[in-house]
Amino acid sequence: MSLALLVPELILAGMALALILAARRIQQTPVAVAGTVLAAMAAALASVWVLSGGARAGFEGMIALDGYSQFFKVLISATLALAALLSVRNLDAEHVPRAEYHALLLLASTGMMLAVSSRDLLPLYLGLELMTLCAYILVGIRVERQESNEAAIKYFLLGSFASAVLIYGISLTYAVTGTTDFAGIASALSKHGTGSNLLLLVAIGLVAAGLAFKIAAVPMHAWAPDAYQGASAPVAGFLAAGSKAVGLAALGRVCLAAYGSEARVLSVVLAGLAGLSIVVGSIIALSQTDMKRLLAYSSIAHAGYALLGLIAGTGDGASATMTYAFYYVFMTLGTFGVVAALGERGETLDGYRGLAAQRPGIALLMLLFLMSLTGIPPTAGFAAKFFVILSAVRAGHIALAVLAVACSVVSAFFYMRVAVLMYMNAPREPAPSRFPAAMSAALAVAALVTLIGGISPGSLARWAAPPIP
Amino acid sequence: MTAYPVLTAATFLPLLGAALILLFGGDRLARWIALATTLATLAVSAPLYACFDKASSALQFVESRDWIPSLNIAYGMGVDGISLPFIFLASLLSVLCIGASWTAIQTRAGEFYAALLVAETAMIGLFAASNLFLFFVFWELMLVPIFLLIGVWGGPGRVYAAVKFLIFTLSGSVLMLVGAIAIYRTCGTLDFRALALARSSLEPAQQAWLFAAFLAAFAVKVPMFPVHTWLPDAHTEAPTAGSVILAGILLKMGAYGFLRVSIPILPHGVQLFLKPMWIVSAAAIVYGAYVTLAQTDVKRLIAFSSISHMGFVTLGIFTLKRSGVEGAVLQMINHAIVSAALFLCVGMIYERTHTREIKDYGGVARAAPVYSTLLALFCLAAAGTPGLNSFVGEFLIIGGAFETQAWLGAMAVWGVALGTTYIIWLYYRVAMGEMNPGLVGLKLELNAREVATLAPLALLAVSLGLYPEYALSYFRASVGQLLAAGVTP
Numbered sequence: 001m002s003l004a005l006l007v008p009e010l011i012l013a014g015m016a017l018a019l020i021l022a023a024r025r026i027q028q029t030p031v032a033v034a035g036t037v038l039a040a041m042a043a044a045l046a047s048v049w050v051l052s053g054g055a056r057a058g059f060e061g062m063i064a065l066d067g068y069s070q071f072f073k074v075l076i077s078a079t080l081a082l083a084a085l086l087s088v089r090n091l092d093a094e095h096v097p098r099a100e101y102h103a104l105l106l107l108a109s110t111g112m113m114l115a116v117s118s119r120d121l122l123p124l125y126l127g128l129e130l131m132t133l134c135a136y137i138l139v140g141i142r143v144e145r146q147e148s149n150e151a152a153i154k155y156f157l158l159g160s161f162a163s164a165v166l167i168y169g170i171s172l173t174y175a176v177t178g179t180t181d182f183a184g185i186a187s188a189l190s191k192h193g194t195g196s197n198l199l200l201l202v203a204i205g206l207v208a209a210g211l212a213f214k215i216a217a218v219p220m221h222a223w224a225p226d227a228y229q230g231a232s233a234p235v236a237g238f239l240a241a242g243s244k245a246v247g248l249a250a251l252g253r254v255c256l257a258a259y260g261s262e263a264r265v266l267s268v269v270l271a272g273l274a275g276l277s278i279v280v281g282s283i284i285a286l287s288q289t290d291m292k293r294l295l296a297y298s299s300i301a302h303a304g305y306a307l308l309g310l311i312a313g314t315g316d317g318a319s320a321t322m323t324y325a326f327y328y329v330f331m332t333l334g335t336f337g338v339v340a341a342l343g344e345r346g347e348t349l350d351g352y353r354g355l356a357a358q359r360p361g362i363a364l365l366m367l368l369f370l371m372s373l374t375g376i377p378p379t380a381g382f383a384a385k386f387f388v389i390l391s392a393v394r395a396g397h398i399a400l401a402v403l404a405v406a407c408s409v410v411s412a413f414f415y416m417r418v419a420v421l422m423y424m425n426a427p428r429e430p431a432p433s434r435f436p437a438a439m440s441a442a443l444a445v446a447a448l449v450t451l452i453g454g455i456s457p458g459s460l461a462r463w464a465a466p467p468i469p
Numbered sequence: 470m471t472a473y474p475v476l477t478a479a480t481f482l483p484l485l486g487a488a489l490i491l492l493f494g495g496d497r498l499a500r501w502i503a504l505a506t507t508l509a510t511l512a513v514s515a516p517l518y519a520c521f522d523k524a525s526s527a528l529q530f531v532e533s534r535d536w537i538p539s540l541n542i543a544y545g546m547g548v549d550g551i552s553l554p555f556i557f558l559a560s561l562l563s564v565l566c567i568g569a570s571w572t573a574i575q576t577r578a579g580e581f582y583a584a585l586l587v588a589e590t591a592m593i594g595l596f597a598a599s600n601l602f603l604f605f606v607f608w609e610l611m612l613v614p615i616f617l618l619i620g621v622w623g624g625p626g627r628v629y630a631a632v633k634f635l636i637f638t639l640s641g642s643v644l645m646l647v648g649a650i651a652i653y654r655t656c657g658t659l660d661f662r663a664l665a666l667a668r669s670s671l672e673p674a675q676q677a678w679l680f681a682a683f684l685a686a687f688a689v690k691v692p693m694f695p696v697h698t699w700l701p702d703a704h705t706e707a708p709t710a711g712s713v714i715l716a717g718i719l720l721k722m723g724a725y726g727f728l729r730v731s732i733p734i735l736p737h738g739v740q741l742f743l744k745p746m747w748i749v750s751a752a753a754i755v756y757g758a759y760v761t762l763a764q765t766d767v768k769r770l771i772a773f774s775s776i777s778h779m780g781f782v783t784l785g786i787f788t789l790k791r792s793g794v795e796g797a798v799l800q801m802i803n804h805a806i807v808s809a810a811l812f813l814c815v816g817m818i819y820e821r822t823h824t825r826e827i828k829d830y831g832g833v834a835r836a837a838p839v840y841s842t843l844l845a846l847f848c849l850a851a852a853g854t855p856g857l858n859s860f861v862g863e864f865l866i867i868g869g870a871f872e873t874q875a876w877l878g879a880m881a882v883w884g885v886a887l888g889t890t891y892i893i894w895l896y897y898r899v900a901m902g903e904m905n906p907g908l909v910g911l912k913l914e915l916n917a918r919e920v921a922t923l924a925p926l927a928l929l930a931v932s933l934g935l936y937p938e939y940a941l942s943y944f945r946a947s948v949g950q951l952l953a954a955g956v957t958p
Binding site (some may be wrong): 356357360364365371376378379381383386389390393394398401402404406408409412413416417419420423424456457458 | 491535537539587627628631635651
């Protein structure tokens with residue numbers, strides 16, 4: 001029975017429906033949060049459990065059950081659980097409908113899971129659209145805030161454009177190969193001479209552009225700063241972590257399994273995306289004064305770093321990219337988690353002044369996440385960066401590797417500016433109030449993964465490096 | 470062999486202490502925990518010196534464990550004669566730093582001592598690492614605690630100095646990362662010993678690029694002319710303990726990198742860059758000395774003198790002659806002792822006078838005879854007076870320089886002459902003459918804790934001056950092996 005392949009998705013969707021049905025009765029945040037976290041854990045366990053029967057495909061080969069999809073399903077579950085835990089404070093402060101909020105998180109995650117297990121362009125598109133549609137609403141869910149509405153509209157307009165680009169690329173691929181199935185595309189392409197079909201090159205470019213939107217790679221990045229700024233911090237973290245991981249997963253599968261024979265073109269396209277993202281993200285981040293905007297540009301730069309692994313077009317390279325995605329999820333959720341924990345004060349850079357004197361613990365956590373984002377050992381960010389730069393150098397892209405590390409110095413400047421504000425300035429605002437235990441737990445998990453990933457990159461290898469399709 | 474992994478214990482004990490301080494130590498308990506930790510570190514590292522086989526150039530106390538199996542990268546530790554003295558100095562100076570900060574650090578003391586201990590872990594780990602990956606990890610780990618030490622507890626210009634330090638050192642070290650990755654790609658390993666054997670697979674042209682990449686990292690740390698500009702700011706603004714660590718250990722990390730990476734692994738690159746290295750070293754010696762003469766701030770003066778003294782070190786290394794390299798290592802040790810001592814002296818008097826301007830001093834000897842005696846000892850040592858430690862190192866380096874190129878020797882001698890001038894002139898202006906009216910009534914004399922902090926360094930300065938063979942015997946075999954294997958490509 002093919003339905004067994006979708007158990008994790010069904011669990012999440014089921015919980016989402018249950019929350020919506022019971023919405024009128026759910027007045028308290030803890031119920032919704034507990035339900036979401038439980039569903040996320042169940043989905044993670046289920047995805048491990050269903051794979052124990054061996055890798056297989058179902059639904060006419062459209063949905064794959066393999067180590068790759070399992071890896072991302074676990075990662076998505078972790079993202080969902082952490083985002084739900086980190087939302088606790090915001091929900092109480094902002095009068096957001098609790099049940100709907102969590103149902104949207106769950107449905108977005110369902111879409112992500114569908115996307116990472118697709119072996120066909122159409123279910124991939126469906127999954128991504130489900131994720132993005134939920135994300136539009138999540139960004140704008142703080143209806144009383146103007147900037148939130150504005151962000152949602154901008155995100156929606158740009159997002160629909162990118163979806164149109166993606167579906168156009170899919171249709172052109174269908175026109176050339178007569179199929180949307182990855183294996184079918186690959187076998188059809190192997191009959192063409194590489195690089196000979198202009199229509200196919202356009203198709204690849206469009207699909208890559210559509211997926212680049214999801215990971216916020218330049219030039220499809222314009223939505224990220226506005227959307228992150230307008231969204232609440234946990235939602236922004238959920239987008240930065242989840243959307244990027246899924247986009248990278250999809251890109252990885254598409255590049256290796258479907259368009260593998262056009263590796264040369266892909267490598268040029270991806271190298272361009274990576275280089276541009278790293279440079280543009282790092283440089284524009286320098287002048288930001290809003291914390292979430294700064295993190296948005298940082299996430300653009302990180303999309304570029306993550307892509308460095310895919311350029312090689314090899315399994316090792318893709319595995320480096322996925323490792324990057326894995327660690328990036330935890331460090332970025334941790335950073336957004338600190339922003340969320342500080343409430344209004346966390347929104348602007350000035351709010352971080354003197355934080356270390358008032359709350360040494362949370363300042364230290366932030367320093368850890370910032371070090372990881374910069375790529376300073378012994379944090380996971382360093383290990384991740386080491387792997388992707390290694391694979392870029394192996395592929396012969398030395399200049400790109402040098403560009404990447406040079407930009408990481410630029411990025412040190414704005415990450416460490418936050419550290420300067422926290423540690424080397426006197427506080428101007430009263431100390432932030434204590435935050436709920438749920439948030440502490442989520443931050444602790446993120447910090448632990450960030451540290452262990454850096455101290456002993458080998459120990460998480462089984463989890464952090466997926467088998468390649 | 471010893472009963473426990475000495476190097477791992479010595480490296481990570483301070484980290485444990487830092488964790489203890491952050492978890493349990495309030496600001497009051499912190500300094501006691503820190504003192505206990507650094508003393509314990511010194512104690513657990515004792516077998517290193519007792520059981521070290523001086524006749525062997527091989528790595529000793531080797532530890533190896535799988536770390537990242539997928540990339541064949543191991544957690545490897547081991548010391549030879551070149552790294553051993555620096556482990557000793559790092560653990561000793563850490564103790565003294567705590568002595569120097571005992572009363573000077575009043576705000577957020579817990580975090581201060583935690584940062585200091587993390588820095589100690591990075592320092593010891595760096596010199597104990599037996600592969601490039603681990604070396605790089607400790608190299609970078611050093612960055613953040615020092616950044617915080619300067620930026621949080623430093624002087625008025627601390628934030629500027631801290632950020633400048635961070636950006637300079639990070640710019641260099643990321644290029645080292647690319648270099649390390651490129652080496653790994655070609656050789657398939659990052660272990661120092663394996664790389665020295667596998668270096669023939671690195672093409673001469675590739676070695677030139679790699680040398681340049683590593684040079685970027687090492688030159689900033691040494692610091693070599695013209696990338697030295699972060700150093701005066703960082704030294705001057707840092708709290709005393711920060712200056713001591715910077716001058717004592719951090720500057721040595723760059724020179725150690727040349728000895729550990731560039732010379733054994735990249736001989737073609739070294740040959741290609743030999744002349745430029747001579748020129749910038751000579752420039753650092755002479756230019757650094759002239760700039761030092763013009764300084765009006767005591768700390769800045771010592772900081773610039775470090776540039777000149779580290780010029781001797783790089784000059785000695787790149788003579789590639791036995792006496793030059795031995796002298797360079799000895800000079801690294803001596804400079805660590807003397808500059809750390811001078812920064813401690815300056816810090817102690819600053820705590821009383823709150824000024825670093827030379828013109829605000831004068832006649833200190835009248836009020837503080839013990840202080841002035843110790844200061845005189847360290848100033849004479851810095852000037853290279855025979856009988857004190859720096860003399861031997863400089864003498865060996867100058868010998869090596871004359872062996873290589875006569876003009877290099879001449880520049881070095883010129884540097885020594887200028888060095889004597891600026892340091893004696895400094896002592897004259899600070900300690901001798903009429904008492905500065907601003908100092909009257911201040912209690913300038915050192916207390917017992919401060920004398921105890923300076924005493925080990927004074928002892929080292931005198932004993933190494935009288936019997937340098939004690940230090941030389943540790944690294945003679947290693948230097949010999951380095952030159953035998955490394956100079957000719």
